[in-house]
Amino acid sequence: MSDSLSAFNTHIGRICDLNHSAALLEWDQETYMPEGSAASRARQISTLREMSHELLTSDHTGELLGKLESHGLAPGSVEADHVRVVRKDYQRATKIPATLIARLAETAALSRRAWMQARSQNEFHIFAPHLTKIIDLCREKAESLGYKTEIYDPLLDEFEPGMATAHIRSIFEHLRERLVPIVQQFASETAPNDAFLHAHFPRDKQWEFGLDVVKDFGYDMNTGRQDYSAHPFSTTFSISDVRITTRIDENFFNPGFFGTLHESGHGMYEQGISPELERTLLADGTSLGMHESQSRLWENLIGRSAEFWSHYFPKAQTTFPGALSGIDEDEFYRGVNKVSPSLIRVEADELTYNLHIMLRFELESALLEDTIKVVDLPAAWNDRMETYIGIRPETDSDGVLQDIHWSLGAFGYFPTYTLGNLISTQLYNQAAKDIPDLAGQIGEGSFTELREWLRLNIHKHGRRKSAKEIINETTNSKLVIESWIHYIEKKYEKVYGR
């Protein structure tokens, strides 16, 4: 057996090396690559991804899995968990025909271009035929993967393994019922002032300030680094090399600062994976929802909390005297938590964000089920925006054309954003029980205990435990909406001064 195990580890190790090399090529593409080499780079990334896919779907993988499964590895061991997860990835990857993958990639490339053109010209009809093709291919993909009840299930499973569409639907329905009235209530009140956040915040100072905070959080610069990119992201080349990027708007404090906090949450998740999982397919976040819970926790539950700013506001004021002189801590706290219903998801506040997601989930699942037609999509989008958030887009560019996801065929991705928000509060409330002095610690800029709690309960497992297992075992409860609703109500009462 040790021979098979060693062959298995070598084989999967190569897949990991190819994936991580492709990730480095992508990182370089977004940070330092000279403009002239876009075509060559795309080709190189595609080669590495193809070779990784060929290795994973090869007969060799199937043979090694068969041998190791018949040997009966100790249940609960790293080896058994690894074999289980690779079996799952192998099945998924082998079920989708290579020709379908090629057609999807080709269609997505054209579709993405059409989407960009449609959005810039506010012409939905340019994108519509491409979207129709993408939906057909996604249906074909779902059929190849197979499902018991809903066509959305196997697509969702790629991003949120083990989560059922029915469960999402039920969670979202409850959430909508509770949330829409809350949003309406706050939208009618006088919003806090946040004009000072739109003053001049020098680039270098923003960079340092954000980086100092994430170092305090525990983002490890010995196994990480931060660079500039047009769109912020985090990426992993090994457990000991997890990088984040940020962008800076010199005339608005929020994007750079909260973006940095957000990406550091993703980064700390991957830095915290147990080193024994290095170079296995277990060394990754267990689901996108769980990943997003970590970024949202540091961005919102910590970074937008009163305790946090009681410690960091004086430093912010010293760092940005031009913008923040004459502003007090309370005013600043309210400013960074201002609620304002908006048309664009990526600019949405904490309160309305999940409504943007629900709308997308409802529409994309209806498209797959063919209960809504592509031609009717813009109107359906606008109607829901009006019902949920209270405003109606004047253009499709500000409506149905705003997100890139559908053009790339990423159906099943959107719900993970809201799952992330829900999971983050449920986990955080548990952390606050387990660490009685948590609020006090945050008020002192001390995050060691929280970081360690997250590492032990979530990060270190990588993919060994599912999101569901982690939530159930850590909080003694299934995923619920109450933690988040309670958090939102309490917070916005404070922000709106009642």
Place this chain on the structure above:
Amino acid sequence: MSDSLSAFNTHIGRICDLNHSAALLEWDQETYMPEGSAASRARQISTLREMSHELLTSDHTGELLGKLESHGLAPGSVEADHVRVVRKDYQRATKIPATLIARLAETAALSRRAWMQARSQNEFHIFAPHLTKIIDLCREKAESLGYKTEIYDPLLDEFEPGMATAHIRSIFEHLRERLVPIVQQFASETAPNDAFLHAHFPRDKQWEFGLDVVKDFGYDMNTGRQDYSAHPFSTTFSISDVRITTRIDENFFNPGFFGTLHESGHGMYEQGISPELERTLLADGTSLGMHESQSRLWENLIGRSAEFWSHYFPKAQTTFPGALSGIDEDEFYRGVNKVSPSLIRVEADELTYNLHIMLRFELESALLEDTIKVVDLPAAWNDRMETYIGIRPETDSDGVLQDIHWSLGAFGYFPTYTLGNLISTQLYNQAAKDIPDLAGQIGEGSFTELREWLRLNIHKHGRRKSAKEIINETTNSKLVIESWIHYIEKKYEKVYGR
């Protein structure tokens, strides 16, 4: 045939993508990689290199070559040249047994560590047994590759394809006869003052000044970039992504500036390869000697010329007023060309550099032929240093232990440095004939015509023409030492003011 050709291009294209991806991982390792991930990165590079080697040595390569060779591609076509070069690489790679490659890699890793320890402690005996093993393995490698007359031939061929050891020996003997008396003569004269070069040159100003010059040369920032690294190098990820690195010493002008010029020469070579060779094994420098000729040409023949400084000295003086006020152009020109016999190769001036190389070539070929024993190496080194350069190392750290090459098994590499110097002057003299106003153009900071001459005669061919073919066709002469000797004599008479 078009099927075989297309399969061949796809197959070799993957090898190129793997090689270039590995090169990006290495570039990142030297520039931005966080310290904690050294081990993972080494593993990833090794995987990519292994997979590339496996693809190259696979039966598939042999089959495709066989088919294409039997089809009779048009002689002189890109396709025929590509098949010829891949056949050569394939033969070379398949002749060396995989076990030997593994033993060499393993021995080199240990040997490199022993060399570092030996050098830092000045204890040759720590390195000696490792060097003995390395020499044995290099002999084994040479035997695997096969040779007609000299064991050094197949090792040299890796770095300088088509060059015979006997030819190197003959060139070097002539060179030594002419050069040693010249060095002795200048060593006895009063050296020019260069104290001002050791003043304070601010980091950012050095960075900009060097970069501005290489942009003037024609190093293309749309397909290149410059970053910091501990040891300067140039590297290629595609014809449209060729990067250079530099290091800056704030208290010495030369390393940063001439290092940047040197690397830009390597970079422009690879940027100038014909785009139709992209993603083939033809898209590379044709030999290390030819590569070095390009770096030396821009570093020395241009960058240390009186014409160059007649244009750039005023700018240098404005950029570095602290260090260069009170210095005139002539004094500056003499300073950057100061001759001072030194113990260390990498610090050697243009005049003595080749003597350092000859010494190494003589010793490494004697070691392989077993006409000198490892135990006698330090004394043999010191004796030759005294004879050739006129100074005797007091420690082995400043003598036989100074270079990393032998510890890594890179026997056959050193001569390419001197070949580079010789080739650079022979080519430059031809360029000066073909471009009558060349000196005048350099004096105006205009390099377009020279750059284009190099591109058309050298760069664009990639590996389609050998170094020998390029030299013969471009200069109507085989490689000779006279151009270089003449250049050196004329230059140092000027520098030493006669």
